[in-house]
Amino acid sequence: xxxxxxxxxxxxxxxxxxxxxxxxxxxxxxxxxxxxxxxxxxxxxxxxxxxxxxxxxxxxxxxxxxxxxxxxxxxxxxxxxxxxxxxxxxxxxxxxxxxxxxxxxxxxxxxxxxxxxxxxxxxxxxxxxxxxxxxxxxxxxxxxxxxxxxxxxxxxxxxxxxxxxxxxxxxxxxxxxxxxxxxxxxxxxxxxxxxxxxxxxxxxxxxxxxxxxxxxxxxxxxxxxxxxxxxxxxxxxxxxxxxxxxxxxxxxxxxxxxxxxxxxxxxxxxxxxxxxxxxxxxxxxxxxxxxxxxxxxxxxxxxxxxxxxxxxxxxxxxxxxxxxxxxxxxxxxxxxxxxxxxxxxxxxxxxxxxxxxxxxxxxxxxxxxxxxxxxxxxxxxxxxxxxxxxxxxxxxxxxxxxxxxxxxxxxxxxxxxxxxxxxxxxxxxxxxxxxxxxxxxxxxxxxxxxxxxxxxxxxxxxxxxxxxxxxxxxxxxxxxxxxxxxxxxxxxxxxxxxxxxxxxxxxxxx
Amino acid sequence: xxxxxxxxxxxxxxxxxxxxxxxxxxxxxxxxxxxxxxxxxxxxxxxxxxxxxxxxxxxxxxxxxxxxxxxxxxxxxxxxxxxxxxxxxxxxxxxxxxxxxxxxxxxxxxxxxxxxxxxxxxxxxxxxxxxxxxxxxxxxxxxxxxxxxxxxxxxxxxxxxxxxxxxxxxxxxxxxxxxxxxxxxxxxxxxxxxxxxxxxxxxxxxxxxxxxxxxxxxxxxxxxxxxxxxxxxxxxxxxxxxxxxxxxxxxxxxxxxxxxxxxxxxxxxxxxxxxxxxxxxxxxxxxxxxxxxxxxxxxxxxxxxxxxxxxxx
Numbered sequence: 001x002x003x004x005x006x007x008x009x010x011x012x013x014x015x016x017x018x019x020x021x022x023x024x025x026x027x028x029x030x031x032x033x034x035x036x037x038x039x040x041x042x043x044x045x046x047x048x049x050x051x052x053x054x055x056x057x058x059x060x061x062x063x064x065x066x067x068x069x070x071x072x073x074x075x076x077x078x079x080x081x082x083x084x085x086x087x088x089x090x091x092x093x094x095x096x097x098x099x100x101x102x103x104x105x106x107x108x109x110x111x112x113x114x115x116x117x118x119x120x121x122x123x124x125x126x127x128x129x130x131x132x133x134x135x136x137x138x139x140x141x142x143x144x145x146x147x148x149x150x151x152x153x154x155x156x157x158x159x160x161x162x163x164x165x166x167x168x169x170x171x172x173x174x175x176x177x178x179x180x181x182x183x184x185x186x187x188x189x190x191x192x193x194x195x196x197x198x199x200x201x202x203x204x205x206x207x208x209x210x211x212x213x214x215x216x217x218x219x220x221x222x223x224x225x226x227x228x229x230x231x232x233x234x235x236x237x238x239x240x241x242x243x244x245x246x247x248x249x250x251x252x253x254x255x256x257x258x259x260x261x262x263x264x265x266x267x268x269x270x271x272x273x274x275x276x277x278x279x280x281x282x283x284x285x286x287x288x289x290x291x292x293x294x295x296x297x298x299x300x301x302x303x304x305x306x307x308x309x310x311x312x313x314x315x316x317x318x319x320x321x322x323x324x325x326x327x328x329x330x331x332x333x334x335x336x337x338x339x340x341x342x343x344x345x346x347x348x349x350x351x352x353x354x355x356x357x358x359x360x361x362x363x364x365x366x367x368x369x370x371x372x373x374x375x376x377x378x379x380x381x382x383x384x385x386x387x388x389x390x391x392x393x394x395x396x397x398x399x400x401x402x403x404x405x406x407x408x409x410x411x412x413x414x415x416x417x418x419x420x421x422x423x424x425x426x427x428x429x430x431x432x433x434x435x436x437x438x439x440x441x442x443x444x445x446x447x448x449x450x451x452x453x454x455x456x457x458x459x460x461x462x463x464x465x466x467x468x469x470x471x472x473x474x475x476x477x478x479x480x481x482x483x484x485x486x487x488x489x490x491x492x493x494x495x496x497x498x499x500x501x502x503x504x505x506x507x508x509x510x
Numbered sequence: 511x512x513x514x515x516x517x518x519x520x521x522x523x524x525x526x527x528x529x530x531x532x533x534x535x536x537x538x539x540x541x542x543x544x545x546x547x548x549x550x551x552x553x554x555x556x557x558x559x560x561x562x563x564x565x566x567x568x569x570x571x572x573x574x575x576x577x578x579x580x581x582x583x584x585x586x587x588x589x590x591x592x593x594x595x596x597x598x599x600x601x602x603x604x605x606x607x608x609x610x611x612x613x614x615x616x617x618x619x620x621x622x623x624x625x626x627x628x629x630x631x632x633x634x635x636x637x638x639x640x641x642x643x644x645x646x647x648x649x650x651x652x653x654x655x656x657x658x659x660x661x662x663x664x665x666x667x668x669x670x671x672x673x674x675x676x677x678x679x680x681x682x683x684x685x686x687x688x689x690x691x692x693x694x695x696x697x698x699x700x701x702x703x704x705x706x707x708x709x710x711x712x713x714x715x716x717x718x719x720x721x722x723x724x725x726x727x728x729x730x731x732x733x734x735x736x737x738x739x740x741x742x743x744x745x746x747x748x749x750x751x752x753x754x755x756x757x758x759x760x761x762x763x764x765x766x767x768x769x770x771x772x773x774x775x776x777x778x779x780x781x782x783x784x785x786x787x788x789x790x791x792x793x794x795x796x797x798x799x800x801x802x803x804x805x806x807x808x809x810x811x812x813x814x815x816x817x818x819x820x821x822x823x
Contacts, residue, residue: 032679038782040548040592046561047548121564123549123557176564179594191680193603194593195774195782199680232675232772233782236659241674244667264667399542399787406546406555433554 029508030226031248031492033501034241037233038195043178044164045122050419053162054251054500055229057216058200059101060166060183063092063111064159068215070328070422072155075209075217076106076167076184078141087150087454088133094141098207100169101188102180108137113170115145121176124163127431128154150452152459156423161216161500186222186504198229213505216498223494223507242266242487248508250487251501254371255316258485266487271497273318273325274484275419277310277376279364279477280429284437285408287362292355294474295338297362297413300348300387304341306379307480310372318481323424323467325481329460330424335468339478348387361392365411369398373415376479405435417482419499424463425451429475438475518811522804529800530793534578537792538571544591544787565591567789578793587797588790590783597794601776607677608768608775611691611698612760618699619706620753627710627749628742631718642707650704658697658770665693675772694771698764702756709752713745720744747818754810758803 035054041047044056065075074080076098082091098106115135118125131151136144147154158165172180181189186206190199202222211218230247232238239257242250245265253261253268261268281288281297288294307317321339324330338344362384366377374395381391394411396404404410414435421427428434430447446469450462470476488495494506545561562568569577581588587597626646630639666674678687717723718741726740727733765777772778776795783791 040786041594121560123554126557126560127554177594193680193774194600195604195772195778196677197679228679230676230679230772233778234655234675234770234772237662237675237770237772240659240662240667244670244674246666246674246676396541397785399547399785400540402546403541403543406558431554433556435554 025221025223025494025507026510027223027507028225029223030228031224031489031503031506031508032197032228032230032246033503034232034238034247034250035229036231036235036238036252038231039198039229042181042189042192042198044162044166045118045125045178046163048123048163050162050500053160053164054502055198055200056164056166056181056183057161057185057500057502058187058227058504059181059185059189060164060168061185062159062161062165063094063167064155065161065216066159066422067217070215072159072422073214073217075159076111081155083454087152087452088147090145090147090154091138092143092145094143095207095209096141098184099205100184101182101203102169103205104169106167106184107140108143109140110170110173111143111167112137113173114167115143115165117168117173117176118165122163122165124157124160124426125165128157150454152451152454153423153425156426159422160426186220187227190226195231197231200227200229201225216502220504222504224503227503245489247487248489248492249495249501249503253485253487255311255313255483255485258316261485261487264487266489269486269488269495269497270483271486271499272483273320273420273481274499275417276323276481277307277372277415277417277479279376279380279413279415279479280405280436281438281475281477282408282412282414282436283439283473283475286412287357287360288412290356291473292351293357293362296348296351296355296357296387297384297389298338298471298474298477299340299344299351300383300389301380301477301479302341302343302383303339303479305383306376307482309379310375311482316483316485320481321471321478323427323470323478324420328420329456330463332460332464332467334464335471338471338474343383343387345387352388357389359390361390363392363394363410363412365394365396365401365404365414367396367398367401369401370417372482373417377415408437424466429470430466436475438473440469440473442469442473443475514815515812518808522808525804526797526801530579530582530797531575533793533796533800534575537787537789538574540787542787543567544789547786548592582797587794590791591788592783592786593788593791597790600779600791601795601798604774604776604779607687607691607773608761608764608777610688611695611764611768611773611775612757614688614691614695615698615702615760615764616753616757618695619702619756622699623703623706624710624749627707628714628737630707630711631714632737634715639711646704646707648704649700649707652701653766654697654701655766655770657701658694658767661693661697662771675770677772677774690771690773694764694767694773697771698760698767702760706749706752706756710745710749713748714741717741717745747814750813751810754806758806761799761802 035051039052039055040049041052042056044052044060061076063077064072067073076095078093078095100106112135119129119132131147133146133148138144169182172182186203187200188203190201192198202225206222208219213219232241235254238250239253241247242261243264258268281294283289304319311317319341321336322331322333364377366373368374377393381393384391405414429436429438432439446465450459450466453459453462491509492506493509545558549557549561589596590600593600626642630642633639662674666672672693673690677690723736723741726736765780768775768777769781780795
């Protein structure tokens with residue numbers, strides 16, 4: 001367990017840390033990366049799935065990305081944008097000499113066409129479109145985005161690798177369905193045999209940035225000749241593949257397998273913390289439309305027990321009510337008093353008294369796609385029933401859940417999880433239309449001020465106010481933080497733990 | 511013979527029409543939405559509806575059914591929602607591992623089951639028969655995913671003889687790819703051998719006491735010749751049926767094995783299509799699998815006519 005703690009400490013301190021470039025990097029070789037399955041698409045604009053982002057971030061690039069501290073830094077843009085004083089006009093200068101995988105040069109025309117496609121078909125883009133008045137090319141290397149009001153999350157949205165504002169050639173961007181996967185990334189699509197592998201090969205004409213590598217930003221070195229993403233959907237087979245050393249990197253391994261991996265031919269890698277499990281409340285219809293019942297549920301749940309049941313050991317989770325853990329600029333304890341590791345049964349009785357709860361079953365929608373969702377649901381059921389509430393567990397498979405959660409009449413709580421997104425306003429509950437449908441004046445006031453503020457320091461303070469409203473109105477219950485485990489060959493260097501692992505800058509030791 | 515074949519053919523087409531309709535209805539009434547799966551966890555209802563429109567999933571079920579039937583009649587099984595390719599192409603690309611897996615596992619099952627089944631019948635009630643009965647019970651009841659994982663742990667992780675999963679990389683030769691099939695084919699072969707073993711035993715017991723066997727023995731033939739040339743030859747008809755049906759069963763039975771061993775075959779395609787609600791792939795793949803079942807049955811019926819002239823349809 002000491003090794004676990006050590007790995008976790010290193011990862012936590014580093015966030016996405018700088019790779020150790022003191023060692024000599026060797027060029028060449030291919031790596032096999034075992035993934036949780038076949039990506040549903042290779043067009044990262046059309047999906048928010050992590051798997052799509054993990055693979056396609058090597059092929060496609062965005063105007064901006066995130067550094068090791070989750071600050072926005074330029075990628076295809078030459079520099080940070082010039083923002084008008086009223087925060088509504090972003091002037092973006094593009095890097096000169098960037099070429100697409102088909103050999104054509106990237107111009108402002110491509111960027112405009114790509115952003116228009118993003119605003120038209122990407123879920124994050126469609127949300128952003130409400131704030132965008134126009135996107136225009138000023139000259140060959142300058143793009144101007146005009147907003148109808150200040151909207152601070154824009155740069156983070158232009159930086160994310162899922163539902164991503166990737167830049168592609170204008171002729172490809174004109175179609176909603178992508179058939180040619182041409183980007184500007186360090187690796188290009190070689191061959192794809194669905195359910196067998198997706199082969200990416202080095203893009204010889206790649207134009208890397210000059211800065212030192214820094215998180216997803218800075219220089220992107222192409223030491224590897226090839227990266228092959230191999231779908232291994234069965235979690236047990238993934239573990240055995242890691243133990244046998246069949247793969248150079250194995251993504252998403254159950255935390256229980258940590259010691260088994262450590263005894264095999266690959267080394268476990270832990271990202272601590274990775275994300276947060278969340279019980280989303282249906283604030284629109286049903287019993288949870290009553291804010292006092294939501295508060296009673298919040299008081300009744302015991303996150304300590306839920307996390308322990310789900311992850312087995314405190315090495316793999318932390319009990320933490322803050323929406324961002326320590327180490328993130330957004331971390332604050334503001335408003336988290338109602339979060340009690342073992343619940344507060346006395347408060348529950350009082351809140352139930354104040355609520356209109358009539359004993360109707362509280363329908364918890366969950367699946368066993370992620371076993372820890374189901375385990376937490378079972379513990380929650382026990383605590384809620386002990387507090388005098390009736391609970392109905394609706395366990396469905398994931399595809400059914402993704403559909404049913406869009407129906408406000410179908411559930412009262414649904415369970416999901418998320419990595420810590422670099423921009424807080426991208427969290428699901430912040431959108432009025434995302435399942436849960438949390439709409440309130442207090443939310444709009446706090447979130448509106450947060451989204452309109454461009455100054456990073458002022459935004460940190462404003463985020464505290466948003467978190468306070470979340471705890472006051474309970475649109476969701478954050479259970480805590482959990483870690484992610486992967487496995488890596490001892491020969492593979494230059495990979496740093498990250499929510500969306502990337503393999504530029506990675507190399508094989510001779 | 512021709513008339514019997516025609517009668518059977520009409521029956522086949524009727525069965526296929528029923529299968530197409532039932533599969534279409536089941537797929538559409540099952541909860542879940544490919545658009546919601548494709549857009550991922552952060553998509554809202556409006557995004558999902560917009561994608562449904564783009565995918566042509568917003569029409570009525572009747573409209574979609576008519577369009578689907580029209581496609582089948584033109585030989586077009588539709589376009590996969592997720593793979594960006596025609597369903598026939600997707601199935602064809604996955605035919606190789608499934609084909610070889612079926613051939614290998616059926617061969618392994620037959621090689622194991624046939625001699626053991628014959629020997630068990632010949633030495634009926636002996637210790638060997640009882641042990642083999644227990645072995646057959648074990649093989650019949652063991653889940654293929656469990657046996658697959660045990661094989662992976664033993665032969666891939668422990669001994670390092672085989673890869674744990676997959677079907678090779680971009681530069682793998684056919685030999686490399688077939689090497690990846692040894693563990694999954696052995697898993698499936700063992701699981702499938704139980705049924706063939708029990709049927710062989712029962713079928714042999716039926717014929718071993720027949721008059722012609724006694725006559726053959728009385729003519730002074732060797733036991734080997736009596737058992738193999740006379741008894742087994744006549745016992746083969748029911749065994750052939752079971753082997754044929756096992757072949758069809760393996761194509762669908764391979765669903766679990768292909769998933770455990772991450773083989774890019776038809777079974778794996780069906781599983782991922784079901785999980786993602788890739789309607790055209792589910793419908794197309796099940797149509798092909800059902801078609802294979804029907805075809806195998808048809809061929810067995812025709813073989814009956816050839817092997818046993820007394821059979822009439």
